[in-house]
Amino acid sequence: MLHESQRIDAMPRGEDISVASDRRRFAAFISYSHADADFAANLQRKLERYRLPKQVAHTRAGNGAHIGQIFRDREDLAAASSLSEAIRDALSRAEALIVLCSPDAKASQWVSEEIRLFRSLHPKRPVLAALVRGEPAEAFPEVLSEGGLEPLAADLRKEGDGPSLGFLKIVAGIAGVPLDSLVQRDAQRRLRRVTWITLGALAAMLIMGVMTFFAISARNEAARQRESAEELVEYMLTDLRDELKGVGRLDVMDDVNQRAMEHYARQGDLGSLPPDSLERRTRILHAMGEDDGRSGNLAAALAKFREAHRATEALLRKEPENPDRIFAHAQSEYWVGQAAWQIRDRATTERHWQGYVTEARKLLELDPDKARANLEMGYALGNLCDFYLRDNFDIKKAIDFCRRSISFEQTALRIAPERTEISIALANRFGWLADALLVDKAHGEARKARLSEQSIIDALVAKDPRNFELRFRQTWPSFGLATIEMDWGNPRLAVSETTRIVGTLRSLVTEEPNNVEVKRALARSHYMRAKALAEFDLAKARAELSETRKIIVEIERAYPQGEALAGFWKAISELEQRVGNR
Structure with a gap:
C-alpha cells in the first residue's frame, strides 16, 4: 500500500516489500490509507492467525485450514509518481484484494490505482471492501463501482456488521466458503472457550483444596505449601479473574473466592501470617465485595470492604513508606467510599475518598511505578468529580476535578500505553466530564468528551x-x-x-x-x-x-x-x- 506521509512500521508477520523476487502466492493484498495503518496491521495479523474450522476447511481443495500469507507493505512511497514494481508484483500474485474504506482511503490516489491495477490483472478475483470509518458514500473509493462492478462488502464499524461478523465476512470472501458455516463454527468456538475457562476455574478450586489439606496435615512443609497455595491465590486474583470477567462467568468466581478465604481460615492466627499474605487476603475481600455489589447485596459488600480497610490500615502503620502498603490501603479507602456512595451516605463517602487522595499523593512521591502512581491520583480525583457531580452538588468543582483527573491519567497512559486499565480509567473520566458539562449546559463540549470516551473504548473492543x-x-x-x-x-x-x-x-x-x-x-x-x-x-x-x-x-x-x-x-x-x- 502506498502512503501519503512518512511511516515506520514494525510488521511482525506478512510479506516484506523487499522480497519481490519470491514468487509465492498471497491469499490477499490489503490496500489502505496511511491513516488506517494500525487497523491494517491488526487485520493482517488476525487473518494470518485464523484457522478455518475443520468442517469448513476440508471443502477447500488443497488449501487447508490456514487462509495463507497476507500482503501489507511497509515502504514509504509517498514521493513516487506511479506504483512500484514491487507493488505491481505483489498485486499480480494476490488471490483477492481487501480495501480498507474510509474518508482517507477515498482521497488516496494510491488506493484507487491499486484497485484499478488488481482488476485489470484479475478481473474475476474478489475485491472485498471493508468499511472501517465514515459512511459508505464518503468512504468508498469511486473506482470500486466503475463499470457497474459491486465489491463484496463488510462493515467493520460497531453500528454495522461489527468487528466480529465483519471479520468473518472477509474470511469467507478470501477463502471462498459460506459465511453461515463460519458464523456457526465461531459461536461454537466461543462456547468451548467459556467451557474451558470454567473448567480451569474449577480445577484451580480443586488444587486449592488439595494444597490446603497438605498444608494442615504436613506441618513441617507448611511454609512451602502456603507459598504454593498463595501463588495460586495470586493467579485467581489476577489472570483468572480477568478471564472470567471477559467471558461473563463471575458466578464461578464466587466459589473461587470462597475457597481462597477458606485457605486463610485454615492457617490459624492471621497475625502470624507474613504481611504479603495478609495484603493478598485483603485483595480477596475487595474482590468479593465488588462481586456482592454487582449482585445488589450492598450490605455484604460494605462489611467486606470495612474488614479489608482495618487490615490495610494496620499493615500501613507498620510500614508507612512502603508503596505497596500505601497502594493497598488506597484501594480500601476507595471501596469503603464506593459502598457508602451506593447507599447515598455522602459524609462517609467524602471522608474515605479524601483519604484516597491522601494515599495517592504519597504514591506520587514514593512509588517507583510512576504509571501506577499517576493512575491512582487520576482515580482519586475522578472520584471527587463524581462526588461533586451527584445531585448537582457543585458542578464547577466537578468539572475541575474531572479535568485534573484526566491530566494525571493521560500521563499514566503515556508512561504505560499497553496497560488496558489506564485506557478504561481515562474513558471513564471523559464520560464523567461529559456529564458535568451537560449539567453546565455546555452541550458541544459534553459531546466532544463523550466521543473521546467512545474512541478509547472502541479501540479496546477492537483488540x-x-x-x-x-x-x-x-x-x-x-x-x-x-x-x-x-x-x-x-x-x-x-x-x-x-x-x-x-x-x-x-x-x-x-x-x-x-x-x-x-x-x-x-x-x-x-x-x-x-x-x-x-x-x-x-x-x-x-x-x-x-x-x-x-x-x-x-x-x-x-x-x-x-x-x-x-x-x-x-x-x-x-x-x-x-x-x-x-
Missing part, C-alpha cells in the same frame, strides 16, 4: 471483541450521547443512539443473566427510549415503558434484598402519566 466487560462498557458513551441529544432538543437522535444500546445489552443479559448492572442498564435504556419517543410517538413510548417495568420487576423478584429501586419506579410513573399509560 478484544469477545470481552464481556468491554462490550458492556461500550454502551456507556452511546447512552451518554443519547442523554446529550435529549437535553439539546434532538429526541430522534436520542432514539437512534438507544436503539443500538438495547440490542447490545439484550445480548449481554443472555450471556450473564445474573448481572444486575447489565439489567439495570437495559432498563435505563428502554426508559430513555420511552422518554425520547414521548416527544413524537406516544404509542411506542408506552411500549418502551412497559418493557422497562417488566425488567425492573424481574430484578426485584430475583434480588428482593438488593438495592432499592424506588427512584426508578417514580421516574417510570411520572413518564407514564405524561404519555397517558395509566
Whole structure:
C-alpha cells in the first residue's frame, strides 16, 4: 500500500516489500490509507492467525485450514509518481484484494490505482471492501463501482456488521466458503472457550483444596505449601479473574473466592501470617465485595470492604513508606467510599475518598511505578468529580476535578500505553466530564468528551471483541450521547443512539443473566427510549415503558434484598402519566 506521509512500521508477520523476487502466492493484498495503518496491521495479523474450522476447511481443495500469507507493505512511497514494481508484483500474485474504506482511503490516489491495477490483472478475483470509518458514500473509493462492478462488502464499524461478523465476512470472501458455516463454527468456538475457562476455574478450586489439606496435615512443609497455595491465590486474583470477567462467568468466581478465604481460615492466627499474605487476603475481600455489589447485596459488600480497610490500615502503620502498603490501603479507602456512595451516605463517602487522595499523593512521591502512581491520583480525583457531580452538588468543582483527573491519567497512559486499565480509567473520566458539562449546559463540549470516551473504548473492543466487560462498557458513551441529544432538543437522535444500546445489552443479559448492572442498564435504556419517543410517538413510548417495568420487576423478584429501586419506579410513573399509560 502506498502512503501519503512518512511511516515506520514494525510488521511482525506478512510479506516484506523487499522480497519481490519470491514468487509465492498471497491469499490477499490489503490496500489502505496511511491513516488506517494500525487497523491494517491488526487485520493482517488476525487473518494470518485464523484457522478455518475443520468442517469448513476440508471443502477447500488443497488449501487447508490456514487462509495463507497476507500482503501489507511497509515502504514509504509517498514521493513516487506511479506504483512500484514491487507493488505491481505483489498485486499480480494476490488471490483477492481487501480495501480498507474510509474518508482517507477515498482521497488516496494510491488506493484507487491499486484497485484499478488488481482488476485489470484479475478481473474475476474478489475485491472485498471493508468499511472501517465514515459512511459508505464518503468512504468508498469511486473506482470500486466503475463499470457497474459491486465489491463484496463488510462493515467493520460497531453500528454495522461489527468487528466480529465483519471479520468473518472477509474470511469467507478470501477463502471462498459460506459465511453461515463460519458464523456457526465461531459461536461454537466461543462456547468451548467459556467451557474451558470454567473448567480451569474449577480445577484451580480443586488444587486449592488439595494444597490446603497438605498444608494442615504436613506441618513441617507448611511454609512451602502456603507459598504454593498463595501463588495460586495470586493467579485467581489476577489472570483468572480477568478471564472470567471477559467471558461473563463471575458466578464461578464466587466459589473461587470462597475457597481462597477458606485457605486463610485454615492457617490459624492471621497475625502470624507474613504481611504479603495478609495484603493478598485483603485483595480477596475487595474482590468479593465488588462481586456482592454487582449482585445488589450492598450490605455484604460494605462489611467486606470495612474488614479489608482495618487490615490495610494496620499493615500501613507498620510500614508507612512502603508503596505497596500505601497502594493497598488506597484501594480500601476507595471501596469503603464506593459502598457508602451506593447507599447515598455522602459524609462517609467524602471522608474515605479524601483519604484516597491522601494515599495517592504519597504514591506520587514514593512509588517507583510512576504509571501506577499517576493512575491512582487520576482515580482519586475522578472520584471527587463524581462526588461533586451527584445531585448537582457543585458542578464547577466537578468539572475541575474531572479535568485534573484526566491530566494525571493521560500521563499514566503515556508512561504505560499497553496497560488496558489506564485506557478504561481515562474513558471513564471523559464520560464523567461529559456529564458535568451537560449539567453546565455546555452541550458541544459534553459531546466532544463523550466521543473521546467512545474512541478509547472502541479501540479496546477492537483488540478484544469477545470481552464481556468491554462490550458492556461500550454502551456507556452511546447512552451518554443519547442523554446529550435529549437535553439539546434532538429526541430522534436520542432514539437512534438507544436503539443500538438495547440490542447490545439484550445480548449481554443472555450471556450473564445474573448481572444486575447489565439489567439495570437495559432498563435505563428502554426508559430513555420511552422518554425520547414521548416527544413524537406516544404509542411506542408506552411500549418502551412497559418493557422497562417488566425488567425492573424481574430484578426485584430475583434480588428482593438488593438495592432499592424506588427512584426508578417514580421516574417510570411520572413518564407514564405524561404519555397517558395509566
